[in-house]
Amino acid sequence: MDPSKKVFGSRTHKQHRSLTGRLFVLGSLMMWGMAVSVSAESDLVPDVEVSKADGGLRFFPSNDVFRPLLADPKERQFFMSLLSVKTPAQTFTAWSVGFGESLGLVRWDGKSFQAQLGFLAGVFSQFNWSTPSKDLINTDFTFGLAATHRWHDFTGRLQYYHQSSHLGDELLLNNPIPRLNYSYEAIEEVLALENSLFRIYAGGEYLTSRDPADLKPWNIHWGAELRGGDSPAFFRPVAGLDITWKQQHSAEYNFSVKAGLEMGKPALRDRHIRLLAEFYDGYSPYGQFFDEKIRYWGAGVYVGF
Template identity: 25%
Template sequence: MHRLIFTILTLVVIAPAVRAVDDSDISGDELFGDVQWVSVEGDPESPLLFHQAKHRLDLASVDCDRICRQATGATVRSDTLRCDNDRREYQVLPDGLMWRSYLAGPQEPRIGTVIQYDADDNIYCDASLGGRVGLLRYGTLGSKNPRGWQWDLEGGVITRLNVRESEDVDSMDYRIGTLITRSEGDWRFKFGYFHISSHVGDEYIERNPTFERVNYVTESAIWGVGYVPSESVRLYGEFAYAFSVSGGAQPVQIQTGAEYTPPAKSVTRGAPFAAINLNFREAVGYDVSSTAQIGWGFQSLESGRRMRFGLQCGAGPTSQYEFFERREEYIGIGSWFDY
């Protein structure tokens, strides 16, 4: 069997490294000592050969970012140190997202759990199970700061368990939607549709036989814009208008917020994060529901996925729409996995 060896010198390290040296105390000789050879071996008849080569190049790109971060003390934005080119093409089931879920958004699709204690001496566990994935992209390759257009699918369920009542299910909100997202430079955009329907747990009805369930449902169009002035900061706002409502829901919902996520010096060490989300809904007279988080997170340099641990506090109308007219104030601890 003939074997083919692709040997690729990662010269892409050199150009950003030169810029990095200008702003650091590291000598060029010391930095360029990290230039590596990347090899891919395989059968030239194999359809996976070029996929393997691309994968190794993606890994080299991650190493490029790491070297530049070390040279600059992680003070230079990664998008100015990009190792990939700006070639754009159609991709089915692409890696990465152009619009990520809000860190402090309680109704965002993710995997997470928050155990919270409220002002009425209740203890709840709000558990989320869901996520967001890309279906089709026209844009740059890879998951690191992709640019272009992307079509996403999202979905999840947000469940409230009553810890003092043997973790009975009090309520749950189901969310499913689809988005067209765009990323260029410092700006992010989204447009799409999402459905929310709220339900009450059987155990809650058994404990409260006089409770009258509301069929809170919205079918909404949504527009959003995000601004990312640096690798550490994101500001965002969105407007949703429901063209079909029931159960006390009203058409307008507005969200805005800010996030601070400084890059970690290594994946294993992690880095702090802080986020705030403000939610205004016509159904509650635009009374603001605020959620704030602070903690420590670990983020993959390649995929951008993040695991976080921290504190969460909130005040205002509840995020559980089955009880949308209730107000709550709480503090809790949580863990979140973000796509």
């Protein structure tokens, strides 16, 4: 590859706005429809573990009050995805892998309110499978604290975390591109309305410390999910749409869509395997390349414990 070209490249603004405009309208309509469905199905109880005794304090709970976001490409979870990545500079095959989880430390269970405090950590790496040496492109490391809460059908997650990003050795050897020291600390709150079939969510993020210093601090995040409900069936359909707006790219939106099957017993909601088709269009979610356009599609295996 020509060293002068960016690793992920950049699409023209006119082409990107045309696509993102259509996706924005589609996503907004999907979220509106799900909001109506959530209100209509409010009698369905979300499948979240609840203590049998009101006012119970528990240490090291087995699951979380806030369900991980299905379509967020940077949600901390265990997965591996085979992707076809397309940029104006090149098209290549990539493996994207992630290792991450949240560990609950202490939880309060009340009659209608629950709150939990815990740790979170994750690692996200991408490999260029079209190169002879299967180059490691980039790795993002993230860790922090999370406070999650639930009141009836409303849930939320407040987290403070650090992220740092590092380029792969093979990439630097084969492409003498300038290295960027990209890291930040951020505080984020996401609020959701959900039942056993649907969830809609929205939130915001502020980067309290950032490198490079000119990285703009505000991000907005929203999306919607569809699940197979509380059916006793071992297989359940799942789908999610995740949209982000970043002040760094104020005229653009980033879209992530994932859909497929979830396998596992409903009683053990955090223990599952998901087979998902996925699509992404927008600025790269991979740390070092945050300022470059990318589009990919493929399929992945996601494991919850």
